Amino acid sequence: MTARDLIPIAVLTILAALLPLVVTSSPVLNFLVFMLIVALGAQGWNILGGFGGQFSFGHAAFFGTGAYVTAILQLRYGVNAWAGLVLATAAGGVVGWAIGFLSFRSGLRGSYFALVTLAFAEVFRILANAASFTGGAAGLLIKLDVRAANLQFDDRAVFYWLVLAFVAAVLLLTRWIQRSRFGAQLVAVRENEDAAKALGVDSLKVKLRAIALSGAVTALSGCLYAQYFLYIDANIAYGSWISVELLLAPIIGGVGTVFGPVVGALTLHGLGEVAKQFAGRIPGIDLIVFGGVLVLAVAFARGGILGLLERLRDRGRGIMARGPKEVSHAGR
């Protein structure tokens, strides 16, 4: 990776880190933390779905695993919350690898893979809802004990910085993937699996690595969710709402790009909040906005917001290069 690859990530992280110094209202910080948690999970989805082209409709399976593993370890086994975070992330990787092994080895692609992931997430949701080990339908309440050692902070800004640090770390990870052999092979599998195989790419191994990484990152976001709200149940942790959020954000922001998931999560949740402010009495108004944004993105911005910006920039450059006389032609 060169300096040019790293500077945008550094600048964005520093700017975002300064935000709590300006904004101190807790609803806004709450919003930002939640948005970043979704962005982090979406970054996980993007590794597999964006770079690998394997669209998962069931990333809740990893999000929920991260949330439940840390909650259960703390409640039932008295494990430290930081250790829980590490183990939850690892568990997400293992679950990812296992789901990948079962589905990729049998050659599932495209919509079949999407349906199988959806099924896995639903099975996990039903199991977590039924078993007493996971607290059943009542869910799990992580004991409130505000100490940094317990990954609980009395200042929301600290949690914000923590999540931001993880988002930045995954931005770096994604940039590394983009610049590495693994990334090139992953994208090759997305574009044309047979051609990739003919060039010596072990497509099964590449996809398994991608889904394990993806599962780990999304599990981390689930773990942070549990740690921030201190309560989870099956419909939150394994609910299809989170699967949808995690795939919407990259699609809106720019699938298979480094910043796409973050841009998408910010746009979606930003618009959702605005809609709630103006029409808060209509239940589910933010979901209606999500739907509208998705339709617009699919119809007019195939590469998401980042893809659209790039096209506009190229067009702008084209106009500059051709001179003002031909601008009217370029507009058509």
Added chain:
Amino acid sequence: MLAVDGVSKRFGGLMAVDSATLSLQPGGIIGLIGPNGAGKTTLFSMISGFIAPTDGRIRFEGTDITAEEPHRRAERGIGRTFQIVQPFAGLTVCENIAVGAYLRHAKRAEATAKAREVARRVGLGSELDRPAGGLTVAGRKRLELARALATEPKLLLLDEVLAGLNPSEIRDIIPVIRGIRDEGVTILMIEHVMQAVMNLCERVYVLAQGRMIAEGPPTVVCADTRVIEAYLGHGAAARLKAEGAAHG
């Protein structure tokens, strides 16, 4: 270096390849010709590992590779191109070729350098940063060749790299293929453009209805009665001879 021994492939009731045998020594360009539907591409797919044979064995440099995955065969040094070109359409020409180069170069800088070098060799040097989806047919054929070449194969399987090209494009690419051979890569090529086969190949195999019906230098094989009949129908050889005599 490559020994295909009595290999068959059955698709339901159709015997696509029927106990074909073929053996290659290192070096040189060998042709695989035959009428449409003879099973040439199926045989290629079995050599490169995309289709498992129903029967028979394939050995490469003395090792039995009949059951090996395509990517393992690529590691061993078997490269292939696809008859229906398969570019990574969303990537640039350079990125496309780099995927092949990454097989033997783990570092990005090395793989990119290798990709650039290969691109220049096949005449894509000026198209490096173009999206592969925007290439012309001739460009895509060159890209297929470049990607396979970037894996640094010992044996290169070319599946109709000349089909769909106009005569001047064919003239341009023939020296490229010769150049690859001169560097010591063994080439097995499926080709319908007979002018090119005559020009390039030292030896040709003829496949018809799944069976290997002839083998030898191109001039000899093209005069072979069975080969003429495979292409033109039963009795064609005799008719041609009679017509030739009448005109002569």
